[in-house]
Every structure is written in structure tokens, then in C-alpha cells.
Amino acid sequence: MNATHLPRAPEVKAASGELLDLKDAFGEFMTTFEAFKDSNDERLAQLEGRLGADVMTSEKVDRISRALDEHKRALDGLSLKRVRPALSREGGRAAPSEHKEAFDLYMRAGDDRQLRAPDSKAMSYGSGQDGGYLVPDETEAEIGRRLSALSPIRSIAAVRQVSAAVLKKPFTVSGPAVGWVAETAARPQTATPTLAELQFPTMELYAMPAATASLLEDSVVDLDQWIASEVEAAFAEQEGAAFVNGNGVNRPKGFLDYNKVAEASWAWGDIGYVVTGVSGALPASSPSDVLIDTVYTLKAGYRQNANWVMNRKTQAAIRKLKDGDGNYLWQPPAAPGQRAMLMGFPLVEAEDMPDAAANATPIAFGDFSRGYLVVDRAGVRVLRDPYSAKPYVLFYTTKRVGGGVQDFSAIKLLKYGTA
Structure with a gap:
């Protein structure tokens, strides 16, 4: 694969303005990983030869590795956006609590009079004299x-x-002293x-x-979600x-x-x-x-x-390693939103x-x-x-x-x- 044809990291939004589908983003991520494995296998084969690894091959591996990191960050961003609630108030939502309504008024207009009422009742919601609510x-x-x-x-x-x-x-x-005793033997204090x-x-x-x-x-804007x-x-x-x-x-x-x-x-x-x-x-x-x-x-x-x-830099180096059977130690996430695996254990970046x-x-x-x-x-x-x-x-x-x-x-x- 030529450097000019490396898979591009997915954009957070598609051309139509809609979020890019997670399945498509994950497919691009896996395609990049396969390209990385092919190029790294070529680099390792050259290292085993007499002439050593070609400089262009090593640079190619590094470029694809960086592209893989970009894909993973974009994929994580898309997964996070899916779980974020919209800032609009529209849609079926539970009625706001007394404190929530009072807090919204304080945020919009600086009116804290309604916040003081719950404060005097519960002594827990507000403390304007201490610097905020x-x-x-x-x-x-x-x-x-x-x-x-x-x-x-x-x-x-x-x-x-x-x-x-x-x-x-x-x-x-240090825990309490314990020991084995016979059925009728004395039990000294531990x-x-x-x-x-x-x-x-x-x-x-x-x-x-x-x-x-x-x-x-x-x-229309939900200020709680905005904060x-x-x-x-x-x-x-x-x-x-x-x-x-x-x-x-x-x-x-x-x-x-x-x-x-x-x-x-x-x-x-x-x-x-x-x-x-x-x-x-x-x-x-x-x-x-x-x-x-x-x-x-x-x-x-x-x-x-x-x-x-x-x-990220350490992960990029670890990603190139193989075990004695030729299998890569680093494995990509099994599904969108999951973690990459290293030797069977999740990897946190x-x-x-x-x-x-x-x-x-x-x-x-x-x-x-x-x-x-x-x-x-x-x-x-x-x-x-x-x-x-x-x-x-x-x-x-x-x-x-x-x-x-x-x-x-x-x-x-x-x-x-x-x-």
C-alpha cells in the first residue's frame, strides 16, 4: 500500500452533516490495522535478512501506525457522541425538580431567590454566601x-x-494468629x-x-447539559x-x-x-x-x-511486537466502544x-x-x-x-x- 493511499481517519461528521455511522468507522479502523500488519510483516522479514529493514518500509509502518491511532481516537469520539444527550429540551423528559427549575433561573438571569427557598428547607442545595450554588x-x-x-x-x-x-x-x-488444633486440645488466645x-x-x-x-x-437550550x-x-x-x-x-x-x-x-x-x-x-x-x-x-x-x-507512543511501539508463534500481541477492539487488547488484557490509553x-x-x-x-x-x-x-x-x-x-x-x- 502506497503512502498516498493510506486509509484516512473518519471525520466526526459526514458531508451531509450527520454523524458518520459507527460501523463504517470501525470498518475503516480494521482496514487500517490489516494494512499495518502487512507492512510490519514486510519490515520484520527485512530485519531477518542480511540487509536489514528498508528505511521507506519502516517509515511506512510508522505512518500507518499513526493513522491507526487517528482512527481509534475518531472511533472513540463517535462512540462518546452516541451516548451524549442532546442539548435541546425537546422530547419526552421527566418533570424537572424544584431545585432544577430554580437553578435554571439562576443560570439564565442570575435570580437566586428561588434557590434560597430550597436552601432554607434542606440546608444543602445552595450556599451563595460561600460562593455559588x-x-x-x-x-x-x-x-x-x-x-x-x-x-x-x-x-x-x-x-x-x-x-x-x-x-x-x-x-x-497483620491478621490474627491462626493454627490447627486437635478436637479436645486447648485453644489459646490468638x-x-x-x-x-x-x-x-x-x-x-x-x-x-x-x-x-x-x-x-x-x-430551548438545556443549560444543565451545556454545563x-x-x-x-x-x-x-x-x-x-x-x-x-x-x-x-x-x-x-x-x-x-x-x-x-x-x-x-x-x-x-x-x-x-x-x-x-x-x-x-x-x-x-x-x-x-x-x-x-x-x-x-x-x-x-x-x-x-x-x-x-x-x-499512545508506547502503544505504537508495542503494536509491532509478535509472540513466538508469529501472532501480534496487540489486537484491535472487537467492537466499537471496546478497548484494544494486549496479550488478552484490555489496554487503556x-x-x-x-x-x-x-x-x-x-x-x-x-x-x-x-x-x-x-x-x-x-x-x-x-x-x-x-x-x-x-x-x-x-x-x-x-x-x-x-x-x-x-x-x-x-x-x-x-x-x-x-x-
Whole structure:
């Protein structure tokens, strides 16, 4: 296949203005993957020969690999658009709650008088004196649902909603003593378990979308859905970075910020890693072996629900690998909306993972639903600001989020180094 005839990534909209059918987009994605396999097979065959891989063949493989990434991103975008509700109010919808109607009036005209009535009844909906009002429950649920789809680590981690500023989670350091006894033998008292505590404070995350007067005056536009759609990308981007690399200061603590040690020296509180044996790269001979070692570093109980986590560049390199039988380790999604698979485990693309470099840990593998905890404090707050950016109206939207590792046995890393 010539470089000039590479399949193009699907557009988000067709020429008629309608969304491109997911089946067609998925078919284009699979066609590109077959082209990638053919070109990479040619490159591998040249590597086995005396002359080595042709430069043009290698460049061709890289181009098709980039096209494959573009297809996957477009496919994910189309899948996400299918589940997004329309911003129009038309259609059969349940009657809005008292708070939802009052919140809509506050958003459009800045009139908070009706919001104060529910506030005085329940002492939970509004707190204008503290800087804003809580969005309706429907809007908060919609923001949470969209973040689960957009934020890669949130989509595979455990999520807990709390009403306090800090979640305190006890865990057992050492269990009670147990032993075998005869039927009539004495049963001495056993040692009691030792408990410790993990703390997950919530930190403030904010976005500030702007609206025009015409948008606010248009009664057909659902402002709740508009707020959710405006803040989703900003919240997801900041969350994604913090859940991977956050230092725990005014943000969640990312799993890569914990102390990392070789698996042979692993202890609770550390994240264990396996080395590739080559500085900054996978080994040239049998590179898939280190991936297998990483998989089986994880205990069997965690492997059942494990995921690979890496960024796009690392995935592009892994995509070229084969096993001893000549089968590609990376496999495309089985259907639109599903994840690609690596050695039988789902692969999550997180752009905040580091690139391959000396002593970097660009690949994580583990059961993140048991290993990493995301803590959401109940309530998303909105403060209407019609003064700071006239003629636009700003909506200062905040939510409180925390996160950290809760089970250090559940996540392992692959380190591109020798020790």
C-alpha cells in the first residue's frame, strides 16, 4: 500500500452533516490495522535478512501506525457522541425538580431567590454566601458519567463518593494468629490484628466556561447539559494528569508518585516494578518476555480484572511486537466502544503516562479497581459571574476530588532500565 493511499481517519461528521455511522468507522479502523500488519510483516522479514529493514518500509509502518491511532481516537469520539444527550429540551423528559427549575433561573438571569427557598428547607442545595450554588443531582450525575467515559484512570479505578473533606480507610497490616488444633486440645488466645489507616483528602478542581447572552436567553437550550459538556474535558484532562503523576499537594496523589522498587524488594507502601534489562528500551531479543514477566508478577486474584496502561507512543511501539508463534500481541477492539487488547488484557490509553526513556516506567499493569481509589466529594458548585468578562457570563464551576493507591499489591510497573 502506497503512502498516498493510506486509509484516512473518519471525520466526526459526514458531508451531509450527520454523524458518520459507527460501523463504517470501525470498518475503516480494521482496514487500517490489516494494512499495518502487512507492512510490519514486510519490515520484520527485512530485519531477518542480511540487509536489514528498508528505511521507506519502516517509515511506512510508522505512518500507518499513526493513522491507526487517528482512527481509534475518531472511533472513540463517535462512540462518546452516541451516548451524549442532546442539548435541546425537546422530547419526552421527566418533570424537572424544584431545585432544577430554580437553578435554571439562576443560570439564565442570575435570580437566586428561588434557590434560597430550597436552601432554607434542606440546608444543602445552595450556599451563595460561600460562593455559588450546588448543581441539581441530575447534572452532577451527568458530569460524573461523562468523566468516567473521558478520564482513563477513573474509568478503571474504584470511585467512592463522600460527604466529608477526607476519606479515612483502615486496613489490616497483620491478621490474627491462626493454627490447627486437635478436637479436645486447648485453644489459646490468638494475637489481635494490627490496623493502619490510609487517608484520601479531596482537593478543589475548577473550570470556568463562558456563555453569551443569546445562549442564556434561548429557552430551548438545556443549560444543565451545556454545563456538563463544557466542563467535562477540562475536568477529565486535569484528573487524568493527577491520577497518574499528581504529587498529592492540592491535587490527588498519582500512582507513579509513590516510591517505586524492584519487585524482589517490594513491601507494602511501594509500587513494584520489573526491569526490561535495557536502558530506555525493550530488549531486542524476545521483547514480549518482559511483558509476560510483568503479567505474572501480579497475583492471580488481581490478574482477572487487570488492565494495561500506557500512552499512545508506547502503544505504537508495542503494536509491532509478535509472540513466538508469529501472532501480534496487540489486537484491535472487537467492537466499537471496546478497548484494544494486549496479550488478552484490555489496554487503556493514558496520555499522561511517561514516554519510553532511560529508567522511565511507561507501562503499568494491574487491577486498578482494587489498586487505585478516586474520591469524589458530593456536590458540584457553580458561581455565576456576569461582570469579569462582559459581554460574556462566566460560570465558575468547582468540584472536589481526591485519589491515591489503596492496595499496593494490585499495580505493577515495567521499568525501561537495568536495575
